[in-house]
Amino acid sequence: MASSTGSLEHGGFTFTPPPFITSFTELLSSAGDMLGAGADQERSSPRGLFHRGARGVPKFKSAQPPSLPISPPPMSPSSYFAIPPGLSPAELLDSPVLLHSSSNILASPTTGAIPAQRFDWKKAADLIASQSQQDGDSRAAAGGFDDFSFHTATSNAVRAHTTTTSLPSFEEEQQQQVEKAAVPSSNRASGGGNGNTKLEDGYNWRKYGQKQVKGSENPRSYYKCTYHSCSMKKKVERALADGRITQIVYKGAHNHPKPLSTRRNSSGGGAAEELQAGNSSLSAVAAAGCTGPEHSGATAENSSVTFGDDEAENGSQRSDGDEPDAKRWRTARTRAALQAAAASRSASPGWWSRR
DNA sequence: GCCGTTTGACCATAG
């Protein structure tokens, strides 16, 4: 649905990208481009800004050179970000807004952690200004974002953005969100068995792979939502140096509400606690659709669901959280694995022939 | 024993 590239609205807070921005990645890439990265785009991204993924669907590909920090446009952040009257900063902490910071974009992906206290707008502006000068690139002018603004909204849940310029792929079931973030490594899941896999978005994730991707010095981790039958996945790129997350790409959609955060996992506070403590950090959101992936069955087709509803849903959701589901899922998976193993022992092809 | 991460290998797709 067209809304997948449309406005973001949450709790009276709306983000409407300009028509020329067909995806947040593009937006983010544009930021990099404006910093002079454009000339290196092809080099840093062998397959271009977007590369073709499976089934010919354009997939996100960051054009950001590995060492180039994502920076905000050289304009006053306040020009496109403002807290609507009646909306407290605390509420914003749970709103899927997009913010830029000097080296990252602050936002809430699906839940929205906005460590506002960590963000220094002036610093960001100064940085971008200096970088623009350094590059001598006129594209760094703020004009590119003139049409880019946050709007405060009053109520209506979803204002489906009926732009007709959305990419077909975004109209399909899969939604991808790209986040650029800077997350203190101390907040990250601490390897081993008890890592907090909730990260900051309130969902439970299980890491199922890691790769060193071409064109980036940062390893990319692959996560799946542990919720039973949820197809949501995300890719997280983390800086080797400090462990900060440099990019998060969401793929798919949650088919369940956000799990309750009242339960603490073995590693300490849950996502909610982290958020409230303000030391978590997912920073940017770039929802490919106006619905967050957390919406039940939120496909691009039925994305006219409200974030507000989601929040309400989260507050009153059933008590069986996702942990049991995760366990069930795990158990089922283990069982399946055992069965497969048994089968392979009797038959012959190994696990590698599963496909 | 449970549960999540790590890691090497395999597969799919694009060029």
Place this chain on the structure above:
DNA sequence: ACTATGGTCAAACGG
């Protein structure tokens, strides 16, 4: 057909 690359799997490992 071949190569490069990204995505996924699952055994091994560790807390």
